[in-house]
Structure formats: structure tokens, C-alpha cells
Amino acid sequence: MIKITLAGVNHKTAPVDVRERIAYPKEHLSPAVRLLAQEENVLECLLLSTCNRVEILTITSNIHPDPEFFTRFLSKTHPALASIPLRPHLYYKTDSEAVEHLFEVTASLDSMVVGEPQITGQVKEAFEICRQENTIGPYLSQIFQRAVSTAKRVRSETAISHLPVSISYAACQLARKIFQDMSNKSVLLLGGGEMAQLTARHMKKMGVRSLTVMTRDPEKGKVLAAEYEAAYASMDTLEEAMADADMVVCSTGADTYLLTVSVMEKAMERRGYRPLFLIDIAVPRNIDPDISRLANTFLYNIDDLKSVVESNQREREMETYAAREIVRQELAQFQKWRSDRSAVPLIQALRRHTEKLQQSELERFSRTLDVLPEETRKQVVILAQSLVNKMLHPTYQTLRNSSNLEEAWEWISRCYGLSPELPSQEAPLQRDESSSAEKQSSVLESPQSSFPIPGEQSC
Template structure:
């Protein structure tokens, strides 16, 4: 029997130092996908590494041995002092638990920030690497494609990704709600730290193309501006460019306000009272609170954004519950497909026996009717193929349906006895993990799987 195993660690089970060390070892020294030929008990393998998780998804027939082998391989490359206690950070999921976990990861339900979209792209990259190294076959191919469709369904049927749950994201979402489209708006970022960097990423994602960066350290401002195709503004000139801006987002480490009431009020005349929005995500605040009293000036600070985030967390929690229901439903569907794999060898054996008999009897008939032309011989070939196909239709349909039920093995044994397939089954070297055998082409097996209920 084929088993699906997921072994890994994430932000919930291991500190970042351990995750970094494991990810670095795997990428630089271990190259997990290329080690598959040395993993005797592992059939298929996929490796996922992000800043918040390192996971191995694999199939095997001997669970204990395969887990030990993968774990030992990791420990051998991590070295001291991590080796002695690294297993305490691992979690192991088997079969449907592994499938459910993978679905939850792809749908961003297991992320540090629930609903973030990056993880799906990272998972697709991991799958592309595995396909290039040819470490995924029938089971993981099917599972990964199902995983992507589940994530897409969660995104389309829930609003789990539409509510901001970080300060930077909430700031940009607020700007979008105020202005609608942001592609024609001018934005000034004051400060070039992590918060400003995240805000710049979100602004670009919302279509902003006219952005300027001001920072006390010019070098850092230039770095950020180059990355996001923005221009740089000298820090002592920020008051002068306010007349051109629509949105000002501040996140400096200044101990006192850098934008004061009088400075902004005097510049509103130059703007002819065009609305100006300040989003202050700095602590202490960069913008003097009295600025909000100026006509056509709107100021939102971190407390305003925090209120939005708390509301959104509750909304995401409700959407996450809907997503969990979708995942449970899709896990059951995948379980049904897995159940059909056990009947594949019997179906192959049944078809092979019928084809062997058909060819043998047809050859005997044709040897007695040597006067037949090519057209008549082809007609008999087509006729016998159609008869066999129709005769096998009901037995094969019966096996496919039983492949989804608990009585599967009894029904498989019953069909094998009725058609006397025991000798032919002994000749096959096929299992649901590898789908390879002596007398039937792998391509035929794969095509057969495609024909089984999706």
C-alpha cells in the first residue's frame, strides 16, 4: 500500500534560527531532490522551503523506514548542536492528514499571516523544481494539482485574502478605499525601514507608479527607490514636495513629529485645498495630531489602522472556517481517488488477459481464411476489439466504483477469481506508488489512471 507522508517544521514548532539552518543545509549541501536515488524507501519527493517552513512531502510503502531515512539524512547535514534535538521540532502527517495539511498550507490557513498569497507561489515553485528533477510521479502529481485547485477554490469562494492583517497592508488598503484606483496617485514614503518597504510592495501591487522616497540616510532611500522604481527626495525637502502629493505615508524613528500643523497648513494654500491624506504608521508619531483639524487634510495613525486590523482578523477567522469546510470536502474527494488506485493492477490484468485471448483467437481465424484482403482483416480486428471493449466495460466500471468503498478488496479478489487472474497478477510488478511493471507500459498505466473517476 502506498502512503503519503509529510515531515517538516514551521514557525509554530521551531525558532527561526533552526529553520534557517535547516533550509540552508538543504539548499546548499543536501539538495534533497537530487538525493532521492539514495533514499531506498522513498518513492516520490517534493521539498518546500520558505522563511516560515521547511517540509518534505514523499510517498513510500514502508512508513517507519522512510521517515527514519529522511530524518537521518537531515541530521547528517545539520551537524552539532542542532542534530541532538532537531527531531523535537518536526511534525509528521500521514495519508489524509498529510493531504489536509498540504491543502491548508496552500490556502494560507497555516501561515503566520492567514490569507497571505505568497505561499501558493512558493509551493508552485517547489513543484516545478520536483518535476524538473523527475521526483514526482502519479501520486504527488495528482496531489499537487489538486492542491492548487483547492487553493484557487478557497480564494474564489471565500474572502480570506481580502482583509488586511498587517499595519503596512492596512495602510495601503485604507488608501485604496479612500481613492479607489491608485494608479494615478502620487505617493511619498517618508522613512525607508521594513514597514516602508512592505508598504511600497503593497502600493506597487495596487497599481501605484508614481512614488517618491525620503529618508535621513540617503543611501537607504536610494536602495528602496531603485527596488521599487521610485524617485528620491532629500529629507529636508519633504515639506516642499507636499504640494504635489496625494498620499504621504510616514514610518520614521523620529522621537518627535517631523510634519507639524503650521508647516502643512501653509502649504495647503499652494495645493488649492486639494485633499491630502497622511497615513502615519510610526511610533512615536511622525505627524502632529492637530494636522487632522486642517480642511481637506485627513490623518490616520497606527491606532486607526489597528482597529481596522482587529475587525479584519475577526472577518478572516470567519472566512477561515469556510475555507476549512472546503478543504475537508476536497480531502474526501482525494481519498476517493486514492481508493481507486488499488484496483489498477486488477484492471490492467483483466485487459491484458482479454487482449491476449482476442489476439490468439483472431490469429487462428485469420490463418484459416488466407484469402481475406487487408480491408477484411482490418474489419475483423476492429470488430473483435469492440466486442472485448464492450464485454469488459461493466466489470471495469464495477471495479472503479468499488475502488471508493470499504468492500474494495473483497470485490477485487472476487473479480480476480471469476476471471482467473491470479497467475497474471503474479506476473505484474505494480503498486500504487510507482505504477511500473514488467509487461505493461507505464504510459498505459498512467492513461488508465486518467480514465478512473476524477
């Protein structure tokens, strides 16, 4: 009987000083996967390692590896971990729980930032490494296919990924609520703070027409402008620049307001009262808050953007309920596939047994049958086969639909006088053939397999 087992350590169960020691550098993943595949009873295995988690999924025959198996393996591959007791940090899941966990991980429901897009790509990457090491067989192929399908469905059928949870991205999303077409909009970057730079990078990605950098230190400003393919302007030209800008991102170290109501009133008049989006990320603030009272100006400071992010995080949490329903649906599909597949060797054993019985009975009556004409003899053989098939059909169905194959087989073996031991399943050697037969190239080559979107919580 095939057993699915998962063990792992993630940001919920282990502090960062454990996680950083347990994570596998990219170049160490392949040897570790090879080592795992050589362990006794392991038919297939997957090793996923990111900055927030290490997950090991194994497919074994007849027995679940115990948690110590995994801690031993982790200690073996990370000698530095020998002094740390890993068991308290390790979670251990079997069969449907294990598969459900992997589906949730792939759909980013178990991530530190729920809904972040990188994890799906990281799971695909891990699968690809394991596939190259020939540790993927029919079970892991099916689990992977379903996991990716779950992630796709969660992204398309829920709003989990539509709500930005980083301050810079939230600012860009807000800009989309003010402006329809970003390709004719210009951005003014006041100061060169890290957050302002990140916001500018996002805006550049949104396809704004122009970006102007304005800093008090011209040298720094020119370097920054070159980095973002932007124009540099001196602080003396602030009023002129305000007339042209549609969005202003302010993040200077100045301890007074750079943009006051009177400056803005003049600027708004010069720009024909077109809407202006002001983002003040500086602390202390660089834009007079009274400016928000002016018509067609929208001012957001760091706290406002934080509240946007918090609201989005709450919404994402709400969306996880719907996402978990999708996970349950996909898990049910996998369970059906698994029970169909697990019942095959049992059905084959039962069929072999009844065929043998049928053959011996036909031989016992061979003298009587031999006197019959050829055509009638054939009809009798067909009748015997048909009777056996008809009588066995409900038993096959019971096996296919059984949630506990061992128990079902125990009863059936007693009824038919078979050995109560479960007929053996795929041997480890079958791994290569089956994995090549069920290569998930289409899934890997799909557009979804593109790896992390740059700029968001990358590890």
C-alpha cells in the same frame, strides 16, 4: 497497495533554531531528493523546504515509512542535526491526512501569516526540482495538480488574500479607499524610516504619479530619492510640498510635531480642500493628532494601522473555514481518483482469473461445441463472456468504490478462490514513464506559477 506518507517540521512544531538547521539551501535540494528517491520502497517523493517548514512526502508500496525513517533521512542529510532529537518536533501524517496537509500548506492555510502568497510558488518550485530529478510519478502529479487547484480556488473564492496584513501594505489599501485613481496622485515622504520606505515602495508599485522625498539630512534624502526614482525637496519647502501632495508618509526622528493644525489649515486652503491622506509612522508622532478634525484630512498613526492589520488577520482567520471546505472538496476528488486507480490491478487480476476459468470451461466442452455450426459456436463463446462480465460488474463496482481495498479484496479473493495477497501495483521503474506521461506542464506554466510577489513576508 500505494501508501502516502508525509512528515515535516514547521513553525508550529519547532523553534527557529531547529528550523534554521533543518532547512535545505536551494543548491542542496536536488541531491537530497535524489537520496530520498533511492530509499527502499520509495516510488515517488517530494521535498519542500522554506524558512518556516520542511515537508517530506513519499509514495511507497504496501507500507508506510515510519517516523524514524524521516528522522534518519533528515539526520543523514544534515549532519549538524545529529545532536538534536528531531522526533518531538516532527509531525507525521498518512494517506488522506497527508494529502489534506499538503493542500492546506499550498493554499497558505498552514502559514505563519495565513493567506500569504509565496508558499504556492514555493511548492511549485519544489515540485519542479523533484520533477527534474524524476521523483514525480502519477500520484504526486495528481496531488500537486489538486494542491495548486485548491490554492487557486482559495484565492479566488474566499477573501483570504484580499486583506493586507502588513502595516505598509495596509496603508496603501487605505489610500485606495480615499483615492480612485492613483496615477494622478503624488506622495510626500517625510523622513527616511524603514517603514516609510516600505510604504513608499508599495505606493510606487500602485503607480502614483510622483514621489517626493524630504529629509533633514539632504545627503541621506538625495540617496533615498535616487533609490526610489523620486524628487528630493528641502524641509524648508514643506508648506509648498503639502499643497501638492495627496498622501504624506511621515517617519522622521523629530521629537516635535512637524505638521501642526495651523500648517495644515493653510495647506488645505492652498490645495483647494482636496482630500489628504496622512500616515504618521513615527514614534514620537510627527503629525498633530488634532489635524484629523479638519475636513477632508485622514490621519492614521502606527497604532491605527496595526488595528487595521489585526482586523484583517481576524477576517483571514474567519475565511479559513470556507477555505478548509474547498480543501475537503479537492481531497474528496483526489480520493476518488486514488480509489479508481488503486482498484485497477485488482480488477485486472480478477479478470485474468475469470478469463482463465472461462477458457478452461470452453475447452472442457469443446467436443460438444465442435459439432455445432461455426456461427452458433461463436454465439456460445460470446454468451459465456457476457455472463462472466455481467456477474463480475457489481464486484468491479465494489472494488472501485471501496474505501478499504484490502478488506474488500480479502472477501473477493475468498469468493473467487484467489490469493488473498494484493496484486502488486506500479513498480519503482514505472516512475519515469508515468511522470513524463502526466507532466503538469500546463499547471507550471500557468500565470499562477509566478513566484512570490516582492515586498510581502518573503523568506
